[in-house]
Amino acid sequence: MKILLVEDDAYKSTAIKNWIKTEYVNADVELQVSYKDGCLSALKGGFDIMILDMSLPARTQIIGSDRDTIVNGGELIIREMLDEQVPFKVVILTQYETFNGETIEAIDERLREMCGDCFYGCISYNSQDDSWKNLLQTIIDDVKGSDC
Template sequence: MPNEILIVEDNEYKRTRIKELISTEFPDCKISECYSFTSAWKLISSNKFDLILLDMSIPTFDKTDSDLGGTFRVFGGRELARKIKRRAISTKFVFITQYKSFSDSTSSLSFEGLKDELLLQYEDECLGLILYSNTASDWREELIMHMREL
């Protein structure tokens, strides 16, 4: 069971629901959170987390009243995973996304195609790719299962 968890999620409602689930099921976990690629990398590179929950699509910078967060990174979570692996940072991660397909200027992937790619590319680090829904609860059981694997 993880003690230190980082949630990388720019959607406040989704982030709150994930935090509530973890706090209920794993009350001893310390939860840190961030909202963008840049703030996530700062925390990941300077702290030790047992588990990182990565949204797949995130802004480059934290949003402010005057800034929408810079360039939106459709595969921002995957980019963070690549940096984690390159730097040999010892942590596990789970991707949590609301999207069933992903496209940028160079590639287009379905949820299942991306899941297969991530589990193959990060077989030692990636515990899974979860499809989040505001209305269904499947994501909750799947996240709890992955957290219990640790």
């Protein structure tokens, strides 16, 4: 199973990767840490599911350089894929509750409308609460099942 994880927070990406490796031993997780690299990987396609963070640095940050954040970077990757008509399955996994004043629930609804069945929802990530794992597991199992 091939998973694309686009996440710039090293703590979060480590936690997600470790959890995936424990639960899905054969999973192959590709990690990208910026909008640009995430987008390039996503456009190449071939992933069973993409797990995207929402807020992402535009490009892989060069140590010491200024950070150029795209607040809705995850959403933009999805829109780029839709525009390029690349098939995908995606879930957003974020620590934020709101983006530019829009709640995560509203974003969830909007992206469902935009992407239809390709979008598996927005999940709130919390390092102290494991409920994201259950939600993500349900989605990955669903994706796995649909491939079988």
